[in-house]
Amino acid sequence: MATTVLALGGPLALSTPAVSAATPAHDHVLEWNQVLRQQFTKVCGEYGAPGPLVRAGAMMHAAIWDADNSISGGADPAYGFYLGRAPADAGASAEAAIDQAAHDTLVAAFPGQQASFYSDIDAALTRELSYLPASVTEQQKAAGQQVGKLAAQAMITARAGDTNTAFGGTYTLDQTPGRWRPTDGRAALGPNWGRLKPFAMTSGDQFRPPLPAGYSSYAALLASPEYATQVNEVQRVGSATATPADRSDDQTQYAKFWANDIGPTCDANNNVLTPGTYKPPGQLFETTAAISQSSGEQLGEFANARLFALVAISMADASITAWDAKYDTAISLWRPVTAIRNADHATNSALHQDPGWNPLSATADGTHFTPPFPSYVSGHATFAGAWAGVMRDYFGDNVSYTAHTQDPQLTDPSTVTRSFTSISAAATEDGYSRLYLGVHYRFDTEQGLNAGYSVGDYAYHNALQRSGAVAYQGPVATAAAAASGTSLALPVGRTVRAGDTLLVSAMLTNTHSGAVGATDTQGNVYSVVSDKADGASDRTLVLASIGVKPLTSSDTITLTYPTTGEHHATVEEFSGVTAVDRTSSATGAAGTPFNSGSTATTNAANELVFGVAGVQGGHDATWDAGFTARPTLFVSEDQLATAYQIVSTTGSYAASGTATHQWMASVVTLR
Incomplete structure (x- = not known):
């Protein structure tokens, strides 16, 4: 792979360095x-x-x-x-x-x-x-x-x-109905931002959305039934005085939850008098951290470096895409507050003017406001879509996590959280929050999300690319013994490349319930992704460290667990993996074929299917067709069997085979 070498500030000796260890808890x-x-x-x-x-x-x-x-x-x-x-x-x-x-x-x-x-x-x-x-x-x-x-x-x-192309600039105001005009005396913000050099895209208009409802003139748009539908909806559901019949309590809460529009109060010399919120990008960065550290993910520092770079690049390009649509197209659409207060029944009989209408959006003291730039498309929604595009590509969509907010419209933001079981759900809610806040139309959100998804997908597939598809790289460590204890040091037997993924399989017999974990001397943390007990004091587990810092033969992986009578452990290295996708596990009686139960459908066309079976004695466990078996570990007759396959089509997969004694089996798919 050809690599550009940065030679700023004078040459240094280029070498393959040894990486210093980091404290696992401090990323x-x-x-x-x-x-x-x-x-x-x-x-x-x-x-x-x-x-x-x-x-x-x-x-x-x-x-x-x-x-x-x-x-x-x-x-x-x-x-x-x-x-x-x-x-x-x-x-x-x-x-x-x-x-x-x-x-x-x-x-x-x-x-x-x-x-x-x-x-x-x-x-x-x-x-x-x-x-x-x-x-x-x-x-x-x-x-x-x-x-x-x-x-x-x-x-x-x-x-x-x-600074020469995107900062500053002026916006020429006129009184054309439909064209953006100030809502609270503030000048147009960022009229040249759509001309910023992209971070990953090829141009600022690469993912430009279609014009509002497909109209290319203000007169045609304002006279259209589509426009009336958009205005009437936000007039009803986005009003500061909307009733629960028009905007539910939950919609009101998430409108405020995702807002975070409040900037700091500054004097003329840029001294901060009162801090603001971390703004919508800050909230999405915080949610990225929550997902990267959620149960079953626990990305390490090196993997987080790549993930956050991809998210940040995509959101920067989302801002360019949104501001290009706002200012550099035929329609720079006025905000709902302007449309509603200036609605012309003679132009469109479906509109109803309300000069006193206010959006729900407000500062902590109750002052209603609307951000000072055109409505179409929603930057908020475009950010959310770009964020979700990267995150879904990286983790798959089905991730459980909790998001937080700083918005002062909520009585105590520190106590308000919202939990999700998919990345798309949060992005959709984030985008449509602006409709219920009264500062955007529905098509602002719909087209902003769509453009954002394209931006995020493009950044993920074109920036910081991994070299090669999912592949098995080799065994890293192994141990098996009838020895009581609470920890096991596994010397690393080969060089492990930075960015690869290590899977630790373990079978603990005559053990107890309690935490199992692993770290290594380079600071990588291994998270439990599957833990199956057989009801007779035995457990079979899989732990994963995604995107590791590199290891050499001088490093050690340490597995910790409750007191156990026997241990079996093996570590395998795979490349091209970025996240755990699905898991499934089961137990069975002696004489029955082992089967973990299939995962839900995998998310990607090229995934790793990793199987593990812990068997309480008997003849060698064997794997069904499709799996490549790794050497089985024995202590007396008890055995830990592992295998993998790399699948090229989406589908449901199980760890399955034959065993003559009681078994525990798990399957983990990784994308």
Whole structure:
């Protein structure tokens, strides 16, 4: 794979470095995303608009990825770079590289702020560097920071022309009915933003949605029945005084939950008087973190670096797509509040003017407002669609998680959460929240979501690409013994490439209920994705670490568990895997074929199906056709059997075969 080498700031020796260990509980990528969200609440001036916020997120996270991948990715990285590889000294600290890249890009992305804004970012750098393990030398730390500086400077240079094309600009007002005009005295925000150089797309209009209801003139649109339907709906369901018959209590709550429109109160010198919310992009970043750390996912730092870069890039391109539609097409549509207050019954007999109408959208003190830019399409919905496009491609759609909010319209945002069992459900709710908030029409959301899904899918399939499809790479570690204990150290037997996935299979006999987990000396965390007990003090488990930092033969994987009489454990490496998809498990009596029960239909056409069976004695377990069996582990007659297959079509799959004694079987599909 051809790789660009970033050579800014002077040459360094390019080598295959040893990666320093990280504290498993401290993920520098997640921490810097939290810093980013905190800074979102304090950005004054035009850089606090949605577009500049997601631009900053894309700059920071893409630079983090290039810095981390330059060190952790090794000589043959599993995934591509955004701008290119930064040369790295052997032993350079990947965490120090992440920290410095995040700091430098975050400072550069928000010019013109007060000194306290930057001192907060400086303090974050000091704090994050303090989390480096004691084993990291000053030389390794400095080498890592140099990599971070190079990655950040490459990003800053690449985006240097943005201020010439996208920031500032003026919007020519006129009184054409239907054309956007100020709703509260604020000037049009971001009229040139649709001309920003994309982060992944080929052009700002690549995913431009169709014109509103297909009309290319204001007169034709305003006279149409489609327009009347749109206006009448938001007039009814988005009103500040709507009754529960028009807008349910739940719709009212999620309209406010997903809002997060409030910016900081700043004086003329950009001093923050009162912080705002983290805005819609911040909420989606927070939800990304919740999903990446949800049960069954638990992505490590290296995998999070890639995931957050993809999400950030897609949302930056979503802002360009939405603002292109708002300002650079034939229709720059006025907001519902303007349409309703200025409705002309003579032009469209289905409209009903209400000069006193207000949207539900309001500040904490109850002041009603509408964001100061055209309505079509909804930036909120386009962000949500782009976010969901990446997240569905990465994890599959069926993920359970809980989202949070900062919006002050809710009495106590810290106590309000909303839980979901799919990524699409949150994106849809997020998009349509703007209809019930009274600041967008339905077609703003529909077309914004559609455009966003296209943006997200494109970013996922074209940026930071993995090299190769799902494939088996080989055994990593194995152990089996009749030995009582609560932990097992598994020496790594081969080099494991950064970005690959490790699956730990374990059978514990004469054990107890209780937590099972695993970590390794590089800080990778292994999450339980399947845990099946047979009712007789025996358990069979599968643990996964997705997108690992690289391992060598000097590393160790440590499995911990309740006291057990016997243990069987094996670790296998697979490439091209990004997420757990489905699981299913079952137990059975002696003399019956083992069968885990099939998963629900897999989500992708190229998935890994991994099977594990724990059998209490008897002859060797055998696997049904289609599976490639791995060596079975024995302690006396008790056995742990594992196998896999890589399937090219979607479908339902089970771990199945024959066994002569009582069994526990599980299947895990990974995409």
